[in-house]
Amino acid sequence: IMQSLLRNPLADPFVLGISSGASTGAVVVAVLGVGGGALSLSTGAFAGALLSFVLVMLLAAGAGGGNDRVVLAGVAGTQLFSALTSFIVISSADAEQTRGVLFWLLGSLSGADWTDVALCGAVALLGMVVCLFNTSALDAFTFGHDAAASLGVPVKYVRILLLVITAVITAALVSAAGAIGFVGLVLPHAARFLVGARHRRLLPTTVVMGAIFMVWVDTIARTVFAPQEIPVGVVTALIGVPAFALILFRLRRSR
DSSP states (O other): OOHHHTOOOTTTGGTTHHHHHHHHHHHHHHHHHTTTTOOHHHHHHHHHHHHHHHHHHHHHHTEEEEHHHHOOOOOOOHHHHHHHHHHHHHHHHHHHHHHHHHHHOOOOOOTTTTTHHHHEEEEHHHHHHHHHHHHHHHHHHTTOOHHHHHTTTTTTHHHHHHHHHHHHHHHHHHHOOOOOSHHHHHHHHHHHHHHHHHHHHHHHHHHHHHHHHHHHHHHHHTTTTTTTTTOOHHHHHHHHHHHHHHHHHHHHHHH
């Protein structure tokens, strides 16, 4: 969705700083004890993700609101919340807290329970329904905002709606599993290779491929070095970096 809205093949949820904001929210709850035990790690992460998204959108709107402004504001938001997370961990966490927070920041499915599954499933399903109702608009965005507007797409409304939906889905997933990188960047390109660029087929295919991929990666993370479990984000990075390099190479050849 973000790759289409921003017309950037390298866009993913990290671009909007959502994952970094979620990490900061989780660390604030786990290390600083904000909420006095009434708030869970997931609640803190969800709040941090939404706060980061709002901040990035305000920065982008203040700078003119174009696609490049959104990306630049996202980079600034990512750096800000990453720095806050590092500062809190270094200044306030003990060795045990640091290890636990680091494991969560790198991504893990081991801490998720059925309540998390129900919440993430409901949010993802609702978000997918909204996005499927806007597949024609997403197809039009591929040719640029001006072309989409000339085809009758309410560009500003659809753009804000889908960015908010993307932020909410990402916030829910990151709050349950941590910041798992490269999945949102690489899997859409693999899905396009299989079914093409039409979003009515692309979106469901990406969802199914992402789910299957995460099951495989989680199995690898739990079994390869058993009984020691590797954070899922480490495995996705080891797989994703070569895939990312391949994407960059293909983009260079296409130009």
